[in-house]
Amino acid sequence: MQHDRDDAAASMEAGIERWQTAPDLPATHYIDNRIHVDPEIFAEERERIFAAGWKLACHESELPEPGSFRTLEVAGVGLIVLRGRDGGIRTFFNACPHRGAQLLREERGTLKNRIQCFYHLWSFDLEGNCTGITRPDGYGKVGLGKEDVCLRPVRTEVLFGLVFISLNDRIEPLEDFLGPMVESMRPHLDGDELEVFHYHRAEIRTNWKLWVDNNSEQYHEYLHVLNRKTGMTHPSYHERRWRLNPNSHNVISQGTIAYGGMGLDARTSNLMPGMNPDGMVVMLLFPDVMINVRATVMRLDTITPLEPGRTVVEWRGLGLKSDSPEVRDERIRHHNQVWGPAGRNLPEDIEAVESQWRNMASGAHRWSIFAREEELRPQDDANLRAFYLEWGRRVGRAAHDPAIAFHEEAEIAVAAAE
Numbered sequence: 001m002q003h004d005r006d007d008a009a010a011s012m013e014a015g016i017e018r019w020q021t022a023p024d025l026p027a028t029h030y031i032d033n034r035i036h037v038d039p040e041i042f043a044e045e046r047e048r049i050f051a052a053g054w055k056l057a058c059h060e061s062e063l064p065e066p067g068s069f070r071t072l073e074v075a076g077v078g079l080i081v082l083r084g085r086d087g088g089i090r091t092f093f094n095a096c097p098h099r100g101a102q103l104l105r106e107e108r109g110t111l112k113n114r115i116q117c118f119y120h121l122w123s124f125d126l127e128g129n130c131t132g133i134t135r136p137d138g139y140g141k142v143g144l145g146k147e148d149v150c151l152r153p154v155r156t157e158v159l160f161g162l163v164f165i166s167l168n169d170r171i172e173p174l175e176d177f178l179g180p181m182v183e184s185m186r187p188h189l190d191g192d193e194l195e196v197f198h199y200h201r202a203e204i205r206t207n208w209k210l211w212v213d214n215n216s217e218q219y220h221e222y223l224h225v226l227n228r229k230t231g232m233t234h235p236s237y238h239e240r241r242w243r244l245n246p247n248s249h250n251v252i253s254q255g256t257i258a259y260g261g262m263g264l265d266a267r268t269s270n271l272m273p274g275m276n277p278d279g280m281v282v283m284l285l286f287p288d289v290m291i292n293v294r295a296t297v298m299r300l301d302t303i304t305p306l307e308p309g310r311t312v313v314e315w316r317g318l319g320l321k322s323d324s325p326e327v328r329d330e331r332i333r334h335h336n337q338v339w340g341p342a343g344r345n346l347p348e349d350i351e352a353v354e355s356q357w358r359n360m361a362s363g364a365h366r367w368s369i370f371a372r373e374e375e376l377r378p379q380d381d382a383n384l385r386a387f388y389l390e391w392g393r394r395v396g397r398a399a400h401d402p403a404i405a406f407h408e409e410a411e412i413a414v415a416a417a418e
C-alpha cells in the first residue's frame with residue numbers, strides 16, 4: 001500500500017512539473033497564452049499593430065455615391081470613411097476640430113453635401129474643408145477663419161476595391177506592405193467589379209488573435225462535419241501548399257471541394273474571378289483580414305479588438321456587381337449554406353475560440369502548440385508560426401515567452417533550423 005502511495009505521489013509531482021513548464025519544443029512551435037489575456041500586451045498590440053499599421057475599413061461598393069459614409073474605430077480612435085463629390089474616398093477623425101465633439105453617430109449612411117457638428121454648428125464639406133463657422137466675427141480679433149481649420153485626414157488607399165486606412169501618417173504605401181501578396185490577390189479581385197451583398201457583425205468573447213488562428217488554420221477542419229465531408233475527403237486536399245509572404249501575408253493554393261456532399265449545391269457555373277469549378281482559396285493579410293473564396297462567392301473578414309477577451313468581427317459576402325437577380329440569389333444561397341450568422345461553420349468556430357479564451361483567461365491552459373510540420377501542406381502550422389513571428393517583431397515580445405524581448409535573429413535561426 002505504502003509503495004502504491006509513493007508511486008502516486010511521484011506521478012503527481014511529474015504531472016505538476018509538466019503543467020508548470022513550457023513545452024519541450026522549439027521556441028517558434030508554441031506560444032504562451034498570456035499574449036491573449038494580458039491587458040498590458042493588448043494595449044501594446046493596439047498601438048504597435050493596429051494604430052501603426054494598415055487596417056481594412058470596408059469595400060468601396062459600400063460607399064456607392066458622393067456622401068456615402070461609414071464610421072468605425074481603429075485602436076479606439078473614431079473615424080469617418082467618406083466618398084467625396086469627386087468620387088474619391090477619404091478618411092477623417094470623427095472629431096470636430098473646434099472642441100472635439102463627435103461628428104457622426106450612425107454606422108453608415110449618406111450625407112447630402114456636408115457634415116455639421118451638433119455642438120456649435122460648424123460645417124464641413126465632403127472633402128473635409130470647413131465651410132461655415134457660426135458667428136465668425138467673434139474670431140476676428142485673433143484672425144481665425146474657416147480656412148484655418150479642417151477635419152483631420154487619415155491615410156487612405158484603395159486596392160482592388162478594398163479600402164484600407166492607417167493612423168500612421170508615415171506608413172509605407174499599402175502595396176509595399178502587401179508585397180508579393182498583391183499578385184496572389186489580383187486574379188480574384190482585379191477584374192470584374194465586386195459588390196458587398198451581405199454584412200453582419202458580432203462581438204465575440206475571445207482574443208482577436210484566436211479568431212485569426214481560426215481563420216488561418218486548416219487543421220480544425222475536424223471541427224466542422226461539413227468540411228470533413230466536403231473538403232478533407234477530396235483526394236487532392238493534401239496536395240495544396242501554403243505560400244508564406246513577407247509581413248505574414250499568407251495564401252494557400254486553390255483546392256477543390258466536393259460541394260455535392262452534405263447536400264450543398266455544386267458550384268460549377270457563375271464562378272468568381274480566378275476560381276475553378278468547386279474551387280476554394282484562402283488569403284490572409286496581416287494582421288486581421290481573411291479573404292476566402294468558394295467558387296461562386298467571396299467572404300471578407302476583418303476584426304476590431306475591444307479588450308483582451310472582447311472582439312468585434314465583421315463579415316462581408318461579395319458577388320459581382322454585374323450579377324443578374326437570379327445569379328445574385330444563387331450566390332446568396334451559396335454564401336448562406338456555409339457562412340452567414342446562421343451558416344453552419346460560424347457558430348462552430350465561435351464556440352471553439354470562446355472556449356479557448358475562457359481556459360486561457362482562467363490559467364487552465366498556459367501554452368498552445370503550433371508544431372505541425374507537413375511541408376507547407378494545408379495542415380502544416382507554418383503559417384501560424386509566421387503570424388506569431390510577425391506579431392513578436394511588431395510588438396517587441398517573444399510569443400513563446402512575452403516576458404522576454406523579441407530577438408529576430410534568434411527566432412529566425414530557430415525557424416530556419418526546423
Ligand code: FES
Nearest residue numbers: 096098099117120
Ligand atoms: S465642437 Fe463642433 S462646433 Fe464646437
Ligand SMILES: [Fe+2]
Nearest residue numbers: 214220345349
Ligand atoms: Fe472554421
